[in-house]
Amino acid sequence: xxxxxxxxxxxxxxxxxxxxxxxxxxxxxxxxxxxxxxxxxxxxxxxxxxxxxxxxxxxxxxxxxxxxxxxxxxxxxxxxxxxxxxxxxxxxxxxxxxxxxxxxxxxxxxxxxxxxxxxxxxxxxxxxxxxxxxxxxxxxxxxxxxxxxxxxxx
Numbered sequence: 001x002x003x004x005x006x007x008x009x010x011x012x013x014x015x016x017x018x019x020x021x022x023x024x025x026x027x028x029x030x031x032x033x034x035x036x037x038x039x040x041x042x043x044x045x046x047x048x049x050x051x052x053x054x055x056x057x058x059x060x061x062x063x064x065x066x067x068x069x070x071x072x073x074x075x076x077x078x079x080x081x082x083x084x085x086x087x088x089x090x091x092x093x094x095x096x097x098x099x100x101x102x103x104x105x106x107x108x109x110x111x112x113x114x115x116x117x118x119x120x121x122x123x124x125x126x127x128x129x130x131x132x133x134x135x136x137x138x139x140x141x142x143x144x145x146x147x148x149x150x151x152x153x154x
Contacts, residue, residue, distance in 0.1 A: 009054075011106050016069065016113045023061045023109075029053040030098065035089035049089040052101040054109075057082030066113060073112040084108075 009023040032047035056062070056070050056078065071082065078084055086108065088101035125133075 009102055009106055009109075011110050011113070014110055014114065016115045017066070017110065021061065021066070021109075021113070023054065023059065027054060027059050027061060029055075030101075032094060035097075046094065048092060048094045048097055049087065050094065050097040050101045051085055051087045052098075052105055053083050053085040054105065055081070055083045069115075070109065070112045074108070077108075 008025040009028060011017060011021040011023075013020040029052070031051040031053070033049045033051070034047055035049035056067060056074070059067065062070065070084075071078070074084055084105070086101050086104045088097040088104060091097045091100060
């Protein structure tokens with residue numbers, strides 16, 4: 001899905017992206033910081049947390065249709081400037097966190113590029129299915145009617 005750090009970001013072909021997509025390394029911005037949580041002696045000294053950012057609005061790697069689809073599908077995850085950011089801090093190694101962030105970004109972008117599913121076409125039940133449903137309701141009503149106590153006539 002993604003590629004090793006330093007080689008850009010490669011999205012495999014898929015729905016809405018038939019030829020695949022390569023995002024140039026120059027368009028990706030990596031920031032490093034200290035990861036929170038347990039980690040032993042190195043937790044306070046190594047910058048193992050990775051934040052990978054990609055500016056969707058100014059990217060030369062995207063076509064206008066791809067850009068519009070990503071901006072629409074990831075609107076809730078973009079900042080005010082149209083920058084998409086993912087973080088990775090699960091590994092103790094910065095290198096593995098860099099690879100994990102690229103994998104995560106590639107997966108999210110791949111799903112954002114997918115076209116919307118086709119609209120549902122409304123259908124009507126067949127006449128036979130309607131008749132079977134109504135016949136079953138009548139049978140059920142008869143069963144319940146026979147369970148009732150007979151009424152006394154006065």
